[in-house]
Amino acid sequence: RGWRQRAGQAWVAWDAWVRSPRHLLALAMLLGSVVFYLLAADHLGFLITSSLLLTALFLVLRVPPWRALPIAVVATLVVHFAFYQLLRVPLPWGLLQGVAW
């Protein structure tokens, strides 16, 4: 298990998913979507950011588009209701400040 035994082996061993562009894209989207939320949520507002985030992830995970968008919007509204109305968490309104409830 020491250095000598591993001398012949490569330093980095890649898993199967690295060779699949679809999985690489999915990983990038997963991590990117959190970064996107961090950067854009205050400016665009929770509802818009979250709907975009969910739709993008659904599409990259191959959820049919006609299901992706409605589920994304409904889920966003449900989560917003649960956290903003019920638990009083100040989710940012952003661009939708005018129609805030």
Added chain:
Amino acid sequence: MVFEPTTLITMLLAAFFGLFVGAVPGLTATMATALLVPVTFFMAPIPAVAAIVTATAMAIFSGDIPGCLLRIPGTPASAAYTDEAYALTRKGQAEMALGAGLVFSAVGGLFGTVVLIIAAPALAEFALNFSSFEYFWLVLLGLTCAVFITSEAPIKGVVTLLLGLLVTCVGLDNPAGFPRFTFGNAEVMGGIGMIPLMIGMFAISELIRYVVDTSPPAEMVVEKVGSILAGQWALAKKYPLQVLRGSTLGTAVGALPGAGADIAAWISYAMSKKFSKEPQKFGTGHIEGIVESGSANNSALAGAWIPALVFGIPGDSITAIVIGVLYMKNMNPGPTLFTTNPQNIYAVFLLFILANLLMIPLGLLCIKVVRRILKVPRNVLMPLILLFCIVGTFAINNSLFQVGVMLAAGVVAWLLEANHFPVAPAILGVVLGGMLEENFITSMIKADGDFGVFFERPIAAGLAVLTFVVWFLPPLLKALRGRRPAVPV
């Protein structure tokens, strides 16, 4: 308090949540706990604990179901006997495997609860004699245990432990009140939040693993499952020793810091095979292993609460998160929890009993509808979980910085686990690092800088010896064994 409607309804909802999370492969019991934290944040202490206890108990059982039907364990705790259960299904005996999983999970859980009820107050009374010296050695012993038990290569465990300890150094929260590693950032001064770290390490890393998973979707073998409970009493009469051994081992392993239900199940399965009268049948569809390790993983859940409640040292990753929740609810773990507000402790005991009893009817229901559960598209579920993680983490402190912490923790945990670095020592390092330092500094102040005082008090000296034994015995044994000439086999 336990039989109030709010608590009971919370338990019921948490049970469904736990059953669902356990049954879906890729969602773990620890993840369930991590996801519950933002919700329990807004609850009273007893319903919060009720939710977590019920959800985890259910999840550890329902992880058996996809293992049996799909050969994919729903939670890591079921991985030890997935092959066995699947082999039974192939032989047409799915209901026996599922029934054994259900009944003996409940039995194991109740056994662990009984041990918890007896051991925790007794241990707490013993712990009243503890001062900072004893706590220092105890924490050190706990961290050592975690490193040596959970890793194939202890050096990897030490690396992750030190990483966890480093993370916990960040911030103002140390005996000197000196800002460490804050880089002048106000957000970091409060330290890196433990809950966002946990959510990241357990939920985000699972999401990453799901996203990069290249294996094809699994096919379900059996269409109909017959009567589940039939024949279980006969099994109980045939294998009473296995049930007892599995439950005891499970409780003991659960009580060890860092080792939880999954390790308990593996050790128990191995023991079952070793002590069995029919070891050759293991792997071909033999129920004995499932009886023993099924009770082990559920009893480990209860066992993990023993050190958590008495010392604030988590017995497994689930209780690591629970300790964070307890601190938030002002139910600080330690002997004082037993003396100042004993009704809370009795409530916790009752909750455990109720949850394990509830497992049988709800588990039966779950098995009936599991096909519908497994049909829920995971590509829809996972992004929703991600959103919930983001918003939940934000909700704890209204801080986007913590969301960033969550993401970073998730990526690091995923990379570590992909390279076979155990995550458990890191979690313990984060949870216990502050306690370790505080007790050390307090002790040193009391002793006026004289390190010898650490060995003066009898309990402290005993714990110190124990710690040194665990540290130095394995390499010593290895060196001694090397001296003897090799014996040809």
